[in-house]
Amino acid sequence: xxxxxxxxxxxxxxxxxxxxxxxxxxxxxxxxxxxxxxxxxxxxxxxxxxxxxxxxxxxxxxxxxxxxxxxxxxxxxxxxxxxxxxxxxxxxxxxxxxxxxxxxxxxxxxxxxxxxxxxxxxxxxxxxxxxxxxxxxxxxxxxxxxxxxxxxxxxxxxxxxxxxxxxxxxxxxxxxxxxxxxxxxxxxxxxxxxxxxxxxxxxxxxxxxxxxxxxxxxxxxxxxxxxxxxxxxxxxxxxxxxxxxxxxxxxxxxxxxxxxxxxxxxxxxxxxxxxxxxxxxxxxxxxxxxxxxxxxxxxxxxxxxxxxxxx
Numbered sequence: 397x398x399x400x401x402x403x404x405x406x407x408x409x410x411x412x413x414x415x416x417x418x419x420x421x422x423x424x425x426x427x428x429x430x431x432x433x434x435x436x437x438x439x440x441x442x443x444x445x446x447x448x449x450x451x452x453x454x455x456x457x458x459x460x461x462x463x464x465x466x467x468x469x470x471x472x473x474x475x476x477x478x479x480x481x482x483x484x485x486x487x488x489x490x491x492x493x494x495x496x497x498x499x500x501x502x503x504x505x506x507x508x509x510x511x512x513x514x515x516x517x518x519x520x521x522x523x524x525x526x527x528x529x530x531x532x533x534x535x536x537x538x539x540x541x542x543x544x545x546x547x548x549x550x551x552x553x554x555x556x557x558x559x560x561x562x563x564x565x566x567x568x569x570x571x572x573x574x575x576x577x578x579x580x581x582x583x584x585x586x587x588x589x590x591x592x593x594x595x596x597x598x599x600x601x602x603x604x605x606x607x608x609x610x611x612x613x614x615x616x617x618x619x620x621x622x623x624x625x626x627x628x629x630x631x632x633x634x635x636x637x638x639x640x641x642x643x644x645x646x647x648x649x650x651x652x653x654x655x656x657x658x659x660x661x662x663x664x665x666x667x668x669x670x671x672x673x674x675x676x677x678x679x680x681x682x683x684x685x686x687x688x689x690x691x692x693x694x695x696x697x698x699x700x701x702x703x704x705x706x707x
Contacts, residue, residue: 420471424500427464431504434461438511458512465501472497524635533695539636542583542592544609551576561613570604579608582641582688595702597686601649610652618662624655624673639690647682683707
């Protein structure tokens with residue numbers, strides 16, 4: 397019975413290899429058929445009202461085809477068959493079969509490239525800095541240039557007594573236009589601040605939106621000017637190709653009045669420390685974390701992600 401058993405094992409293995417090759421050829425045939433359909437529709441559109449949208453639809457169709465193509469290529473080049481066995485010493489016939497499959501895959505890939513060019517390699521940090529320096533690509537045109545406080549500055553001071561602190565207070569910033577700039581919360585802008593982006597928040601309790609940083613002016617603070625917020629700069633690249641920051645916003649009403657009053661009371665003793673936002677206890681009853689991320693796919697192709705966590 398042993399010779400029969402050995403023969404049965406070899407026969408089963410041969411069938412498995414045959415089934416694996418058949419499955420691979422069938423996958424290749426289906427892929428070629430699907431690519432032909434997509435290429436035909438891309439080259440002969442019935443009507444194209446929006447060329448950009450049409451190219452995007454073609455690109456979305458090509459993505460899964462490229463993935464299938466690469467899976468077959470990897471399967472072929474590594475000698476891994478569908479039955480899980482490995483070709484440690486492939487025969488001449490197996491090598492010829494692989495060369496034939498690789499040629500077909502290359503031809504299919506060329507067809508896809510004709511209707512949808514593969515994505516260019518993303519430049520690294522050194523490339524971005526070099527491109528910006530020689531002005532071939534303006535990577536630094538957009539960055540974290542938006543002021544987080546434009547109110548209470550000499551830039552906006554048109555007072556008769558040149559008192560910039562009181563001429564444009566924080567309370568007026570929500571309803572009064574600036575003349576020489578803009579501000580925002582962890583925002584993004586071009587160098588001239590002609591195009592600005594920043595989030596605006598509301599916790600349902602504040603009398604106004606949270607659009608900019610709050611703080612005390614020079615005369616208001618017990619040790620001079622002092623911002624009263626909790627925010628953190630977490631990451632950045634020299635060309636602002638990636639930026640990351642975190643802002644903490646309490647659930648309850650923001651203690652504007654309490655911060656101002658406490659700082660005023662502490663002026664009687666200059667040895668007393670500043671009264672900070674966290675000292676008010678406003679975060680003890682819950683707060684929101686806002687994580688802001690900016691990423692550049694290109695010098696002027698900017699992606700924005702705002703992530704909120706209820707704490």
